[in-house]
Structures are given as C-alpha cells and as structure tokens.
C-alpha cells in the first residue's frame with residue numbers, strides 16, 4: 001500500500017471566534033497569541049480582527065488563521081459572511097452570564113444555517129477563574145455540548161487555563177480531517 005499523503009503544512013485553516021459580546025473572545029485570542037491578559041475597561045470589538053498562529057501537532061505545523069468577530073448584534077451580518085469559508089468555530093459563553101449560555105442554542109442554529117456542514121465546532125465556557133460569580137455549572141456546559149456532539153472545555157483568558165489546549169485541540173482535529 002502506498003504511504004499516506006503528507007499533511008500539507010501550507011494549508012491555512014480559517015478559525016472563527018463567536019459568541020455574545022463580552023464573553024471574552026478577544027481576551028482569549030490575546031492570551032493565546034501574546035500570553036497576557038489586558039485588564040481594565042471592556043472595549044467591544046468593532047468589525048472583525050485577524051491573527052495568524054502556527055500550532056504544532058505531533059511535530060507537524062498547523063496554520064490557523066483566526067478571525068475574532070464582534071459579538072454585538074449590529075455586527076451580526078458581518079459575521080455571517082465569514083461562516084461560509086470557516087473550517088473551525090470556537091463558540092464561547094461566559095460562565096458568569098446565564099444569557100450568554102442560553103444564547104448558545106441560537107448561535108448553533110446560525111452556525112448550522114451559514115457554515116459548512118463539516119465545520120469543526122468547539123464549545124468554551126470562559127471566565128472559569130470567576131468561580132464566586134459562576135452562574136452556569138460545568139456539567140450544564142458539558143450536557144449542552146453532548147447534546148450537539150461537540151467537544152467542551154472551560155477556559156480562562158485571565159489565568160490562561162486551557163487556552164492553549166483549546167486551540168491545540170482544534171488544530172489537531174483540523175489536521176486529522178485534512
């Protein structure tokens with residue numbers, strides 16, 4: 001049998017961060033990209049931002065082209081335009097915000113409407129460091145993820161917990177599917 005074709009390290013995997021405004025999409029990406037957390041007043045993303053990152057999976061480089069979308073309603077039509085070519089979607093809620101969790105179903109409905117059917121999806125419950133203000137238990141996140149057959153993690157853009165792991169898991173899945 002011929003050897004399996006080598007993974008193409010030049011492939012760029014379009015990955016999109018989505019979820020309600022304020023859940024921590026930009027903070028998560030800054031933590032992943034620069035290893036830091038910018039505290040202070042919240043400034044909502046306007047439009048869309050792009051960060052390129054290379055993740056190493058089993059000695060192979062996986063290129064991620066990460067799009068940070070604006071969660072505010074008025075930018076929704078901009079976000080929809082990006083879904084179509086997405087290879088992966090990181091869908092975030094904030095564990096201290098019940099509304100951001102309740103809206104996950106609506107986000108998934110939108111994703112299924114606009115994205116490719118084979119898009120890689122991962123659900124993230126962010127702000128895991130804010131345990132005293134927690135509104136959504138971990139098992140509630142797990143249950144929702146199971147219902148939609150997507151992997152789930154709790155992350156903290158502040159402490160960095162599971163941030164690298166989440167993006168690496170996405171890269172791994174993309175590499176396997178390529």
Ligand code: GTP
Nearest residue numbers: 021022023024025026027044045071127156157158
């Ligand atoms: P939009 O751009 O409007 O869609 O919001 P966003 O999802 O990009 O949220 P952003 O990253 O700007 O974070 C919103 C606020 O939550 C900011 O004040 C952040 O400092 C804070 N924040 C984000 N992630 C965390 C986290 O993991 N822990 C804590 N404690 N605060 C966080």
Ligand code: MG
Nearest residue numbers: 025026044045
């Ligand atoms: Mg933002």
